Amino acid sequence: MTTALPAPVSATAVRRPPAPRLQLVGDRPPAVPAGGIGGGRVGYLVFLPADVDPVAVMTAHGIRPEIHPLDTRTLRAPAPAPAAPHPAPVRPDDAVRIDGARRLAEVDGRELDLTYLEFDLLAHLVAHPYTVHRRDALISDIWGYGHIGDGRTVDVHVARLRRKLGPAHRGRISTVRRVGYKYVPDHQ
Structure with a gap:
């Protein structure tokens, strides 16, 4: 018994045409809402390669581009950000010491066993x-x-920090x- 094998298919016969890289949508206004007023506008963000002229692409698809030149006379410089208030000088705290480089926290010379987040929280509060x-x-x-x-x-982490600081420094x-x-x- 013989079985017919399918004829080999050439690579060009299987090749599909490339998918369009740009598809413009919204070439007509949206439907008028039920009891509302028509004439709304819809904007679309379309990414194009740097060497493609967007006006030519829109014109080729039957869309009239609206071009609004930028008037530099109406541009205003952004308002300066308000200056952050300078905190009052703080005297160093001898009881609680934080070494950020070594991620070490000490209380009265005793090293605290802190988790990653507990250390970050205490360091932030002390700073x-x-x-x-x-x-x-x-x-x-x-x-x-x-x-x-x-x-x-935050409440749970603060409670753990207070417990680890001990009764003399939890306040x-x-x-x-x-x-x-x-x-x-x-605090005393």
Whole structure:
């Protein structure tokens, strides 16, 4: 018994035409909303190679480009950012020391066993004494992103830090009710 084999297909017969690299959409205005007023505009962002003229591409597709030259006389320089207030000079805190290069925290000469985030939180608070830090600001500054959850994460880490600082120094991290926390170096 013999079986017929399919004829070999040439590479040119299988080749498909290249997909268009640019497709313009929205060449007509959107439908008028049910009870609304028509005439709305829709804008599209189209990326083109640097050597392609966008006006020629739009004209080739039957779209009338709207060109608005930039009037440099109406441009205004951006307003200068307000100067950050200079914090009052802070005397060094002898009890709590932070060595950022070695990621080492000491209290009264005793090295603290801190997790990565506990160290970052304590270092941040010690670097900005007397400054009230909101919980959400601490989340973005220490955790580095908008944390999904609530400020209880900060509360748990502060409670652990206070426990590790010990009874003599736990009051240095002061709670500002309904706001956040601040570090007070000379708290007794």
